[in-house]
Amino acid sequence: MQVRSAVFVTSAADSSGFVKRPIPHFVFAGRSNVGKSSLLNSLLNRKKLAKTSQTPGKTRLVNYFLINDQFFFVDIPGYGYAKVSKQEQEKWGKLIDSYLSDTPFIGVIFLLLDIRHDPSADDRQMIEWLRASGFPFRIILTKADKLSRNKALQQQRAIAKQVGMAVSDLIVTSSQTGSGMRDIWAFLNQAFEDTKSRINQQKDAS
Template identity: 40%
Template sequence: MIIKDSKFIKSTTKAKDFPKEGLKEVAIVGRSNVGKSSIINSLLNKKKIAKVSSTPGKTRTINFFLINNSVYLVDFPGYGYAKISKEERNSWKFMMDSYFLDRKELKKVILLIDSRHKPFESDLLMCDWIKYMNYNLSIIATKSDKLKYSEIKRNEKIFKDSFEVDDMLFYSVLKNSNREKLSEFIFSGI
């Protein structure tokens, strides 16, 4: 898909505020700090459309971005952040459930994982949860600028085996050179 137009529509934590036009949606999920908001900025070629921070826990709401007036890209708060209270964890889970448990508009989930690390238990759980709900799932391994080509190849095999997902892309927002490929990857099949 060629992105001609993109705009931020809304941030919310409540199901009653989710868009109601019935447009297709693609969700971006992953651990805190893995690079969800950064990859949205890179994809849309806008430096600050999604808020980025080097401190985990930057995104606290569900954020809807409208692409070409036809598809919503949805940015979520991350998980796996250690310094979080029980109440915050519960409210995160409540927010995730309110969106994911019955979202007909959701055509695909993109799970972001850190290309440098072995799969985290929380990532494997998220992967299982998405599959259990029967959503289409693809994986993007972020921050690939930190790895050598041989390390990418090695980790790709580990990730494909652990997550049992074939559809996988390594990406770096610093290199930013594969934006067309990223767009194709994110929106294919929806």
Template identity: 45%
Template sequence: MKIKQTEFVISAVGPSQFPEDGLPEVALAGRSNVGKSSLINKMLLRRNLARTSSQPGKTQTLNYYKINDDLYFVDFPGYGYARVSKTERQAWGKMIEQYLRDRDPLKLVLQLVDFRHPPSAEDQKMYQWLSHYEIPMCVVATKTDKVSRSQWPKHSKIIRQTLGMPGHVPLMLFSSETGQGRDELWSLIAQAAEIPSNDPSEPRNIMQETEDNG
């Protein structure tokens, strides 16, 4: 997908602040420090459009990024940060649950997990929740450049087994350092959001693509 224009729109604290233009939305969820900001910047070819919070896990907003007047990336607060209180975690959970269940423009959730480690208990809960409500999703394994390529099949298998992922749920391998997986992820997003990818060589049945795309 050719990126022509990107902009940060709003840090929304509730539905009253969500955009009302009806553009497709792709949400990003994951633990604090899993690399959501880095993924957004790499996908949009911007160095610092999305910035890492100085206090990981403390942000309680949904950050909207508009792309080409075609769609939004919606960056969720990071979960699993030890310093966040139980009350804050509950507030985060309610806000995210309301968005995921009620937001009509939502077309896809990208659940980010760290490729170096087995998915955490929080990762497993998020995956199970998305699966239960049949929300379209793709699991994105970040920081693949930190793992030797010979170990990719092993780590991919661990992620699928730990989360209980069936074969039809895509697992994308991604690196914000090398750009690994960027084109494949854009193809998947474009299909889910029904946006032309501007790429005549786009692979068929991209929603079926898994870790073999690397």
């Protein structure tokens, strides 16, 4: 798919701000600092569309980017940032839960994991939750440029084993070099078509 336009639309701090436009939403989730904003910029070939930050945990907003006026990329807040209070963490959890239950057409949820680290308890909990939810999801490993090729492959295998998935189900990426972006797009293109036909079926039925 060619990205003709990519615009930031809005940020939602709570469910009153959610965008319910019935087009596919592709969701990007993961811990703070995992590289979500960088990945969005790299995927869209825009340098500064999504704000990247050295200070994790600042964004507690659901951010919507409209692509080609056809679908959304949605950056949902990172979880598991140790420095915030339990109360704040619960607020995050509720925000994410309500986003996912209020949004009509989720195409895919991408869960980002840093390739250098074993999945945390929060990551594993998120994966369990995704499995149970029935939403289509995919794991993206970020920051592969920080490892040698061999070490990256080793980590890809180790993480696959830990989360109980096939090695080929984990998309290895680097926002720095752009590696893996084609793989994500291939997946997105297919998911876009699938979600569109789901939307059309619903339209026909109503």
